[in-house]
Amino acid sequence: MKNKTFALAAATLALAISGAVQAGGAELYQSKTCWSCHGKDAKSPVLPIYPKLAGQNEAYLLNQMKDIKSGTRNNGQSAAMKGVMGMVNEAEMAEIAKWLAGLK
Amino acid sequence: MNPKLLLKSGMIALSLMSASVASAADIVKWNAAGGEEEEALKLEPDLENGMDVFEVCSACHLTEGWGEKTGTFPQIAGQHRNVLIKQLADIRAGNRDNPTMYPFSLPESIGDAQALADVTAYIAKLPMNPDWGKGPWPPGTPEYAKGEKLFKDNCVKCHKAHGEGDNEKFYPKIQGQHYKYMLRQFEWIRDGKRRNANPDMMKQIKNFSDDDMKKVINWVTHQKVDPKLLAPSKDWVNPDFAD
Numbered sequence: 602m603k604n605k606t607f608a609l610a611a612a613t614l615a616l617a618i619s620g621a622v623q624a625g626g627a628e629l630y631q632s633k634t635c636w637s638c639h640g641k642d643a644k645s646p647v648l649p650i651y652p653k654l655a656g657q658n659e660a661y662l663l664n665q666m667k668d669i670k671s672g673t674r675n676n677g678q679s680a681a682m683k684g685v686m687g688m689v690n691e692a693e694m695a696e697i698a699k700w701l702a703g704l705k
Numbered sequence: 706m707n708p709k710l711l712l713k714s715g716m717i718a719l720s721l722m723s724a725s726v727a728s729a730a731d732i733v734k735w736n737a738a739g740g741e742e743e744e745a746l747k748l749e750p751d752l753e754n755g756m757d758v759f760e761v762c763s764a765c766h767l768t769e770g771w772g773e774k775t776g777t778f779p780q781i782a783g784q785h786r787n788v789l790i791k792q793l794a795d796i797r798a799g800n801r802d803n804p805t806m807y808p809f810s811l812p813e814s815i816g817d818a819q820a821l822a823d824v825t826a827y828i829a830k831l832p833m834n835p836d837w838g839k840g841p842w843p844p845g846t847p848e849y850a851k852g853e854k855l856f857k858d859n860c861v862k863c864h865k866a867h868g869e870g871d872n873e874k875f876y877p878k879i880q881g882q883h884y885k886y887m888l889r890q891f892e893w894i895r896d897g898k899r900r901n902a903n904p905d906m907m908k909q910i911k912n913f914s915d916d917d918m919k920k921v922i923n924w925v926t927h928q929k930v931d932p933k934l935l936a937p938s939k940d941w942v943n944p945d946f947a948d
Contacts, residue, residue, distance in 0.1 A: 634764060634765050634778075636764065637764035637765050637809070638808070647808050647809070647814065648808050678804065680804045681804035681805045681807070681808075682805075684777065684804070684805040685765075685777055685805060687775060687777055688773065688775050688777050
C-alpha cells in the first residue's frame with residue numbers, strides 16, 4: 602500500500618510538472634471519481650479491460666460520456682460508469698474531456 | 706500485453722459478465738453460512754491495516770466514508786461491522802450486483818478475508834456525517850406522518866424503532882443514510898434487482914408503491930442519530946488521511 606501511495610504521488614507530481622494540467626478538468630476528474638477506475642494519471646486503469654484516457658481525442662471522450670450517461674451506449678462495462686454519471690453534467694463532461702485530451 | 710495479464714483480464718471480464726447477466730431469478734439464499742463472510746467474522750481485525758485498505762474505498766466513499774448526497778455512493782461510516790462484512794463479501798462473490806464497486810472489492814485490489822475483517826472494523830468506527838441527504842418532507846407534514854405509519858407497520862421488527870438496525874442479525878443501520886441512495890436500494894430490493902436482499906423484506910415491501918417508498922424513506926432520513934456516533938461537524942476531516 603505504501604508503494605502504491607508513492608506511485609500515485611509520483612504520478613500526480615509528474616502531471617503537475619508536465620504543465621498540461623488545467624485546474625477545472627483535473628479537479629473534476631478526481632471529484633467525480635473518474636480516477637478511481639481510470640487511474641490518477643488517466644493511464645493506469647484499475648482493470649486492464651478499462652481504457653487509458655490520457656491523450657484520447659476530446660470529441661470522442663465527450664461523446665462516450667454523453668452516450669454512457671444517456672444509456673445510448675450500454676455495452677461492455679459501461680454499466681459501471683453509468684452509476685456515477687448522474688453526478689456529471691454536460692459542461693463538466695466538456696471540461697474533463699478537454700483536460701484528458703491535453704494529457705501526454 | 707503479456708499472456709498472463711491477458712489471461713487475468715479475460716477471467717475478470719468473464720466474471721464481470723456473469724455478475725451482470727445474473728437475473729432476478731438468481732436471488733441468493735440470504736446470509737447462507739460459509740464463505741468469506743464467515744471467515745472474516747472470525748478473524749481479529751487489525752485497524753492499522755484497515756486504514757491502509759480503506760484508501761482504496763475512499764476514492765469513492767470519501768476519506769470520511771460519508772458518501773454523497775446525490776446517492777451515488779452511500780455513507781458507510783458507522784455502519785454495523787457485520788453488515789459491512791456481509792455486503793463486501795457478497796459483492797466480491799457476485800451475490801450482489803454492483804458493477805461500479807466490483808473491481809475494488811476483489812482480492813487483487815484490497816486483499817483476502819483478513820483485509821475484509823480489517824477494513825470493516827475501521828469503517829464501523831468512523832464517525833458519521835451529521836449532514837446526510839434528507840427527504841423533502843419535514844416533521845409536521847402529512848407525507849412525514851404517512852411515512853411514520855408505514856415504517857411502524859412494516860420496518861421496525863428488523864430495522865428497529867428509528868432505523869438503528871441490528872449488528873448481530875446483519876440488518877443495516879439506515880438512519881443517517883442518504884435519501885437518494887436508499888430510494889435506489891429499496892427499489893432494487895423490491896424489484897429483485899439487488900439479489901442479496903433478505904426475502905422477508907422483499908415480501909414485506911412487494912406491494913409498496915413508489916409513493917409509499919418515498920414517504921417511508923423520507924421518514925427515516927428525518928430521524929435523529931445518536932450524537933455519539935456523529936462527527937462534531939459536517940466540516941470534520943478524517944485525520945488519518947489529512948496531510
